[in-house]
Amino acid sequence: MKQLIDLDKKHFIHPTSSIKQQQEQGAKSIIKEGDGIYLKDFNGKTFIDAMSSLWNVNIGHGRKELAEAAKQQMETLAFSSAFSTFSHEPAIQLAEKIAAISPGNLNAVFFTSGGSESNDSAFKLVRHFWKLKGEPQRNKIIALKKGYHGVASASTSATGIPEFWEMADLTVPGFIHAESPYEQGTEKSIRSIREKIESEGRENIAAFIAEPVQGAGGVLIPPDDYFKEVRQLCDEYGILFIADEVITGFGRTGKMFGLEHCGVVPDMMTFAKGVTSGYIPFGGVVVSDPIHNVLKEKSTGTLFHGFTYSGHPTAAAVALKNIEIIEQEGLVANSQAMGDELLKGFKQMKQQLDIVGDVRTTGLLGAMELVEDPETNKRFSADLKVAPEVIEALHERGVICRAVTYEGTDIICFAPPLIINKTQIQTLLEKLHDAVLAVQKQLGDRVSQ
Incomplete structure (x- = not known):
């Protein structure tokens, strides 16, 4: 174990991590294996993976069906390029399947x-x-x-969390950020978008992008009418609407795709994460028939955009099996039912614990805010971050979770695998209650001193 920790410090630069903490304290945990909703580290400690690792292990860890699907495809055709109109069966079948399960007229996939x-x-x-x-x-x-759209150059620029811009002082021109509806409400957000369109000139706006639920921003769920208003606004100005379903897709919110809760169809939809449950890297963009028709009818020459692994046959085979499992095991419905159980537990804790503020879920995507005064929603002072303390207390109790502390918030995020059952939800809630209570007591002790 010590050898692994030393090698980790010497050779592995971790993504979205504190390099200083890694060097001073070593890896938080070195995970050895996964099974269902659980992860086990090299010390033999078992954790509930309450975040599906990075919101993505939708069907749970250790599913041999996906390993077998990868094995069979690798033995037949591990990789073949899709450049220059070459194709292969897994990508064709997956494109057809994603078109079939996508909302409305979203029928072509990159x-x-x-x-x-x-x-x-x-x-x-x-x-x-x-x-x-x-x-x-x-x-x-x-x-x-507060939106999050990734860390490549353009996706970082679209992301509405300044910390991601500041890391390398890198933003691409042409990205504008409007107020989100999560604290401002639908009316103010729509007004803000409209003002941006008018000030920049409607003739200069290509698209609007948003997550159905802002994940990394703190599991921020929009008002019910928000995306209908967004759709109407985009139609009014002739602007394309891109739905970022990278976190919310493939059953996470209790629907196959998050925007289905709103009865709205975007012009484009991006996906990744849950499409393979994280077993192999994969993603894509689904475009509407009108967009695809323009590409087909007006394009000349080569589309100079593509990645070596676009349509990777092994990844496509894994995605097909993953979607089959989601459908056959009723995991979309289970996500909704278990999300309701999670919310019920959150609400009970809000009544029982002094530092629990707003609680919310949509399917198995949830959040608990920690505040100094739940009655007034007064937040803790800027120099006091309570959510990370709860995350540490959860880790001690065998739960892996995630804190969000942007702009003074203290939010604990939850996104357990969609296979979780009622008994496991109850265990998670009990551990969460104990962790929050312990931190609450420590805060009280500090004040009394």
Whole structure:
């Protein structure tokens, strides 16, 4: 174990991690194996994976069906390029399947290796679309504050969390951020988007992008009417609407795709994560028939955009088996039912614990806010981050979870695998109650001192 920790420090630069903490304290846990909703580390400790690792292990860990699907495809055709109109059966079948389960007229798919690539691809495709339509000046993208769309150059620029811009002082021109509805409400957010369109010039706006639920922003769920208003606004100004379903897709919210809760169909939809339950990197962009028709009818020459692994046959085979499992095991419905159980437990804790503020779920995507005063929603002082303390207390109790502390918030996020059952939900809730109570007591002790 010590050898692994030392090698980790010496050779492995971790994504979205504290390099200083890694060097001083070593890896938080070195995970050895996974089974269902559980992970086990090299010390033999078992954890409930209450985040599906990175919101993505939808069907749970250790599913041999996906390993077998990968094995069979690798033995037949592990990889073959899809450039220059070459094709292969797994990608064709997967494109057909995704078209079949996608809302409305979203029927054609461009494949990528993950969510950041998917959103970057969507931005390039919408700009290409407008060039083909004879409106090349339409190249600006409106996104929302607190939205998260990835860490490639353009997707970082679309992300509405400044910490991601500041890391390398890198943003791409042409991205504008409007107020989100989660604290401002539908009316103020729609007004903000409209003001951005008018100030930039409607003739210059290519698209609007948003997550059905802002995940990394803190599991921020919009008002019920929000995306209907967004759809109407985009139609009014002739702007394309991109739905970022990277986190919310494939059953996470209790529907196959998050925007289905709103009865709204976007012009483009990006996906990744849950499409393979994280067993192999994969993603894509689904485009509507009108967009695809323009690409087919007006394109000349080569579409100069593509990734080596676009449509990777092994990844496509794994995705097909993953979607089959989601459907056959009724995991979309289970996500809704278990999400209701999770919310019930959250609400009980809100009544029992002094520092629990707003609680919310949509399917198995949930959040608990920690506040100094739940009655007034007064937050803790800026120099006191309570959610990370709860995350540490959960870790001690065998739960892996995630904190969000942007702009003074203290939010604990939850996204357990869609296979979780009622007994496991209850165990998770008991551990959460104990962790929050322990931190609450520590805060009280500090104040009394």
